[in-house]
Amino acid sequence: MDVLRFVWLVLLAELRISAGQVLGCRHGQWQCDDGNCIPHVWRCDGDGDCLDGSDEMDCAAAAAPGSPQCPPGQFACVDSVGCVDASARCDGQYQCPTGSDEENCTAANGCLGSDWTCLNHVCIPKEQRCNGLTDCVDDSDEKDCGVCVEGSVRCPDGTCLSPEEMCDGKVHCSDGSDEPITCGRICSMNNGGCSHVCVDEPWGALCACPAGYKLSANGAICEDVDECATPFPPCMHLCTNTIGSYYCHCREGFRLNGNSSCLATGNVTRLLTVQRRSVGLLNVKSQQFEVVQTLAFDPVALAFDAVRGRFFWADSRGSIYKSDGRQSWTTYTGQL
Known part of the structure; x- marks a missing residue:
């Protein structure tokens, strides 16, 4: 049960306790056997929301296989019992017992030209293809991302260019990474224009960055990565970004345990x-x-x-x- 559902249930219980009696449920709610009320859409959704579990009992009668009796905004599972959110339909994840929520899915045509279409039809920016992170729910954006041959570069859409396609005057990658400003340069002269690491390639100078940095769009300058601004920061409590790195610290009453964990002081x-x-x-x-x-x-x-x-x-x-x-x-x- 997620946090918001927990808060909802506790809130309703508190109101009933303060009222000193069990009240009837309002429109759009369903009453549990213990007297508590939950949103009607939570009835027979596969997740026990009533403290006594009564919202997941007798679901065969509440929603027969493939019947239209699911609440608005939900999809009735076929050849099985239960309803799932309409947003879960064709999202690449099987949520109905028989997987009927992923059957007869048609390809979506809503992705932009700058997007990459996942196998589950979710659209993500091409730059997130083969970036080492799961951006599609089904992980299809990280499949077939083998190592490119020496001297080539990987485009944001996952395509590996040949050395001959590098610096040929034509932009093949959506981000222009195959035409960096270091084309035709050599590392022995001004480090090839690279701010950090420089490697000579047949097409020019290939710049690389140390840990904590990322290569800028021009392919020459290494920029700091703000680890603290990522969707899941590396620190348990507080995170402070530094140039090329970061450090973790804890709230008052806790001490740092290792590099990122915080433990309460005392007993x-x-x-x-x-x-x-x-x-x-x-x-x-x-x-x-x-x-x-x-x-x-x-x-x-x-x-x-x-x-x-x-x-x-x-x-x-x-x-x-x-x-x-x-x-x-x-x-x-x-x-x-």
Whole structure:
């Protein structure tokens, strides 16, 4: 169960406890056997959302194989029981038990000329093809990415050019990497124009960069890589970028363990909790409350993502927020 669903369920439970009674579910909701309410679209979606698991019981009657009885925005699995989100249809991942959500998928024609089409029809920039990272959900962008022969270069779309196609006056790669400014140069003269490593090739000077740098678009200058700005930063808590590298540091009350992990100092157990309009850490031994975040409205539910070091809370207006302890973001705004 993801964090947002957890926050939703805790929020509903808190409202029922505060009301002192079990209320009927609103329009668009489904009532669990234990009295809690969940969005109706979560019924028979393959993920247990009721604390008693009742939302995944008797699903054969709720959605017969291939029937149109799935909630709006969902796809009815064929020859099996259950519904999946319509967005999961033809995304390259089998989510129906029989894989019917990936059958009879037609190729998408919406990719731009600067995009590369994944096998699951997702569009990604050509520059992300064969970059060592899985950008397509099905990993098709990293398949058939063998090492190019010596003296050649790989284009963003994964194509390997021959040495003869390098610096021939024609742009073959979408990023122009086959026509760098170092064409016709030699490393013995001004390092071939390279800012760092230079290797002589038949077509000219091939520039290379040390770890922590990437080659600029002109093929000569090495630029710093901001490791802290990547989608998944290398540090558990805080990350500071440096020229050619980075370093990790931890929040107060933690110490760095190795290069990136943070461990709590001492043996004091602290609980993440709320008091009035504040989220903070409660020292179990001393009962001292340390404020981490001051909130604008009364929180009614709280959850913590231990992997990413972020906590989520919902307020009495129905909005959900997240924070890393330094800044916060609104992830959902709506009515209960």
